[in-house]
Amino acid sequence: EKGGYPTFMEKEIHEQPHAVADTLLGRTDESGALILDDLRIPEERLRRVERVTIVACGTAAYAGMVAKYAIERWTRIPVEVALAHEFRYCDPIVDESTLVVSISQSGETMDTLMAVRHAAELGAMTLSICNTHGSTIPRASDAVLYTHAGPEVAVASTKAFLAQITACYLLGLYLAQLRGETYADDAKAVLRELHAMPERIGRLLGRMDRVREMAEFMADTRSVLFLGRHMGFPVAMEGALKLKELAYIHAEGFAAGELKHGPIALIEPGQPVFVVVPGPDTPHDLHRKVVSNIQEIRARGARTLVIAHDDDEDVEPFASEVVRIPPCPPMLAPLLAVVPLQVFALHLASAKGLDVDQPRNLAKSVTVE
Numbered sequence: 001e002k003g004g005y006p007t008f009m010e011k012e013i014h015e016q017p018h019a020v021a022d023t024l025l026g027r028t029d030e031s032g033a034l035i036l037d038d039l040r041i042p043e044e045r046l047r048r049v050e051r052v053t054i055v056a057c058g059t060a061a062y063a064g065m066v067a068k069y070a071i072e073r074w075t076r077i078p079v080e081v082a083l084a085h086e087f088r089y090c091d092p093i094v095d096e097s098t099l100v101v102s103i104s105q106s107g108e109t110m111d112t113l114m115a116v117r118h119a120a121e122l123g124a125m126t127l128s129i130c131n132t133h134g135s136t137i138p139r140a141s142d143a144v145l146y147t148h149a150g151p152e153v154a155v156a157s158t159k160a161f162l163a164q165i166t167a168c169y170l171l172g173l174y175l176a177q178l179r180g181e182t183y184a185d186d187a188k189a190v191l192r193e194l195h196a197m198p199e200r201i202g203r204l205l206g207r208m209d210r211v212r213e214m215a216e217f218m219a220d221t222r223s224v225l226f227l228g229r230h231m232g233f234p235v236a237m238e239g240a241l242k243l244k245e246l247a248y249i250h251a252e253g254f255a256a257g258e259l260k261h262g263p264i265a266l267i268e269p270g271q272p273v274f275v276v277v278p279g280p281d282t283p284h285d286l287h288r289k290v291v292s293n294i295q296e297i298r299a300r301g302a303r304t305l306v307i308a309h310d311d312d313e314d315v316e317p318f319a320s321e322v323v324r325i326p327p328c329p330p331m332l333a334p335l336l337a338v339v340p341l342q343v344f345a346l347h348l349a350s351a352k353g354l355d356v357d358q359p360r361n362l363a364k365s366v367t368v369e
């Protein structure tokens, strides 16, 4: 049942091209409109959405953070991302014009379910992005967009994360279309590029040998930091979460711009730091800014483990290691950049002799508050 892989997690990491492809499959009608699996919200009401609030926990919340950048860019609708357990108790400001999007692999996470119920009581429209057919959260929601990652057995979420991000892109394009315009990027071009992502993820998975060696070499490491900007920020957070839950190593993700506001004090000679570098054509000159962040920490002795696009030569002088990802449009890069971080956590945990499918103290779905 592990399909020849030693663990479910490794199998699921390798299923990621399919998870993305299947989530895209048959999603648009002849007019290009997104097909929701279950839509109990009149389109007229969806067209008038004034704000989006995403509620989720853990890895699903990081998918939500990625979604915020894409949905805001394409629709200019303000998007807020709330941890579901915080949302419920902060007297959230939502009303009939708010679309509350929950993201959950299991569809059974109690914190997320309670947030959705709370939002519905306040009159919001609720949409569930979920991987499990017929589970509780989609049943409690007005609309459902299923991710088609297939069953995820390993406790640590991998393929569901990529499928969630994919579904969020579709939602962003759909909302843009309902409103009759995409503010940035051509929707058709984005869809075309999205369909090219499974092949790129597959290609990337074929070159993970060095990441595996790095992980095995670092089996005694006590702490790893992760840096990213823009969409690379949630990717960094997710990389840190994977390492905590699988390898029981202290790991922390930061927005790279935050470095000089505190975390740079943590940098001492030999400190490993992963840096997610955006593609050279990322807006706002972010590529150059991240390269100078790498330079800053390298000057203080950090071991810089850099994730950069194939054609990016600028990182070479400051990188202890470079992990190359295939080039892709900036907004879609999280689907690639997170993969080496998953693989790294998997192999570091394995090198420590840990059970990667069933880490200590964790359950696959958290059905208590």
Ligand code: F6R
Residues within 6 Å of the ligand: 057, 058, 059, 060, 103, 104, 105, 106, 107, 108, 109, 112, 155, 156, 157, 158, 241, 245, 364, 365, 366
């Ligand atoms: C991380 C992980 C958890 C889940 C979180 C939400 O690898 O598995 O952080 O992402 O518990 O679970 P779902 O998506 O089932 O609501």
